[in-house]
Amino acid sequence: xxxxxxxxxxxxxxxxxxxxxxxxxxxxxxxxxxxxxxxxxxxxxxxxxxxxxxxxxxxxxxxxxxxxxxxxxxxxxxxxxxxxxxxxxxxxxxxxxxxxxxxxxxxxxxxxxxxxxxxxxxxxxxxxxxxxx
Amino acid sequence: xxxxxxxxxxxxxxxxxxxxxxxxxxxxxxxxxxxxxxxxxxxxxxxxxxxxxxxxxxxxxxxxxxxxxxxxxxxxxxxxxxxxxxxxxxxxxxxxxxxxxxxxxxxxxxxxxxxxxxxxxxxxxxxxxxxxx
DNA sequence: CTTGACCCTGTAGTGACTACAGGGTGCATG
DNA sequence: CATGCACCCTGTAGTCACTACAGGGTCAAG
Numbered sequence: 001x002x003x004x005x006x007x008x009x010x011x012x013x014x015x016x017x018x019x020x021x022x023x024x025x026x027x028x029x030x031x032x033x034x035x036x037x038x039x040x041x042x043x044x045x046x047x048x049x050x051x052x053x054x055x056x057x058x059x060x061x062x063x064x065x066x067x068x069x070x071x072x073x074x075x076x077x078x079x080x081x082x083x084x085x086x087x088x089x090x091x092x093x094x095x096x097x098x099x100x101x102x103x104x105x106x107x108x109x110x111x112x113x114x115x116x117x118x119x120x121x122x123x124x125x126x127x128x129x130x131x132x133x
Numbered sequence: 134x135x136x137x138x139x140x141x142x143x144x145x146x147x148x149x150x151x152x153x154x155x156x157x158x159x160x161x162x163x164x165x166x167x168x169x170x171x172x173x174x175x176x177x178x179x180x181x182x183x184x185x186x187x188x189x190x191x192x193x194x195x196x197x198x199x200x201x202x203x204x205x206x207x208x209x210x211x212x213x214x215x216x217x218x219x220x221x222x223x224x225x226x227x228x229x230x231x232x233x234x235x236x237x238x239x240x241x242x243x244x245x246x247x248x249x250x251x252x253x254x255x256x257x258x259x260x261x262x263x264x265x266x
Numbered sequence: 267c268t269t270g271a272c273c274c275t276g277t278a279g280t281g282a283c284t285a286c287a288g289g290g291t292g293c294a295t296g
Numbered sequence: 297c298a299t300g301c302a303c304c305c306t307g308t309a310g311t312c313a314c315t316a317c318a319g320g321g322t323c324a325a326g
Contacts, residue, residue, distance in 0.1 A: 004272065014273085015315060023313090034322045036273055045260065052259050056241075057234050060313065070256045077253035081245050084255050088238045095231045101190050102228055105221045108189075112214050120210035122217050123203045126185050127178065137303065147304085152283060167291045169304055193282065267326100274321065283311085290305065296298085 001039040010047045017047065025050055025064060058087055134172040143180045150180065158183055158197060191220055 007014045020026040026047060030038045046067070053063040062083055069080050111121035140147045153159040159180060163171045179200070186196040195216055202213050244254035 002273075013315075016313085018274090019314060032273095032322090034273080036322075049259050054313090056238060056259070066256070066259065069250055070253075070259075073249065073251040075250045077245060077248065077250045077255065080250065080253050080255045081242065084238065084242050084245075088235065088242060091231060091235045091238060095228070095235055098190075098224060098228045098231060102221065102224045105189060105217065105224060109214065109217050109221060112210060112217075115210065116206065117202055117208045117210045117213065118206040120203075120213050122210065122213045123199070126182050126189075126199065126203075135304075146284075148284060149282085151305090156282090165291090165304095167304080169291075187282090269326085270324095272321105272323080275319095277316100277318085279316075280314085281312100285308100285310075287308085288306095291303080293300105293302090295300085 001044070003037045003039070006039045006044060006047060009044060010051050012047065012051060020047070020050060023060065025060065025067070056087075057091060058083075062087060134177070136170045136172070139172045139177060139180060142177060143184050145180065145184060153180070153183060156193065158193065158200070189220075190224060191216075195220060 001009075003014050003017055006012075007017050010017075017026065021028055026043065028037075029040070029043055032038050049067065049070070050063055053066060054060075058066065065083060066080060069075060069077070069083075108122050108125040111125070117123060134142075136147050136150055139145075140150050143150075150159065154161055159176065161170075162173070162176055165171050182200065182203070183196055186199060187193075191199065198216060199213060202208060202210070202216075241255050241258040244258070250256060
């Protein structure tokens with residue numbers, strides 16, 4: 001399996017696959033006589049894991065930890081749970097922030113009568129001192 | 134007003150103020166005889182505008198555009214409205230993404246009985262081929 | 267034997283800062 | 297007057313997770 005097929009199979013860019021190797025998430029594969037990377041099913045599994053983790057918003061560092069934990073099959077999965085819960089808490093914080101932000105934006109936009117900038121409510125809302133900047 | 138007081142007044146780091154100057158959001162202020170930056174109320178207004186915009190999630194480029202529009206007080210604020218609406222659409226897209234993500238995470242976490250990694254549901258959920266990585 | 271798709275390494279860029287290193291300034295205290 | 301300390305200066309490099317080349321090599325088909 002060349003890097004191109006692996007990338008296609010996992011919906012990843014070729015450069016990204018090489019980057020995962022460089023930062024140590026993906027082990028260096030064998031090389032062909034022409035120095036092409038040659039991947040096997042184990043690489044496909046591991047890269048799929050990484051991509052799924054990224055899609056769920058885990059950071060690369062979190063995935064590195066999860067991979068290390070996953071490799072040690074006897075270990076209790078309490079640490080895995082901890083990472084996942086911490087991440088969920090993070091996501092929920094961002095969600096709350098964005099929700100507040102969206103409603104503030106909607107309010108600001110709703111007030112704009114689209115006259116001239118001189119009395120634009122959006123510009124005013126951005127100028128906390130009351131005067132336009 | 135020194136950079137330190139300006140920074141404190143706007144809840145900004147000193148380095149960030151200098152960075153805004155470097156990228157052209159904040160005009161270079163006068164200097165003291167010891168080469169310290171000296172700011173006036175106009176700078177305070179402009180920096181407040183920038184910080185409020187950032188807090189609402191506008192990018193620096195969007196703020197640059199908004200500042201240019203705000204400076205031209207005769208212009209119709211249609212362009213301002215366009216930028217704000219585009220940004221709101223963006224925020225709402227992110228909100229939808231995060232909401233989906235959070236519910237996926239909650240589901241994954243809910244299934245984990247916290248036994249050994251070998252049958253951890255979280256690890257399994259990350260391994261789309263059915264086998265742990 | 268040439269074309270074109272693929273692959274290689276290495277470096278630089280993205281956004282919005284943050285974190286120094288290595289120095290200078292200004293004011294209060296001894 | 298000397299010293300200490302908080303503050304300021306410039307410039308560079310680091311963050312995160314990639315992305316985008318530049319400049320070259322490999323491989324299979326026609």
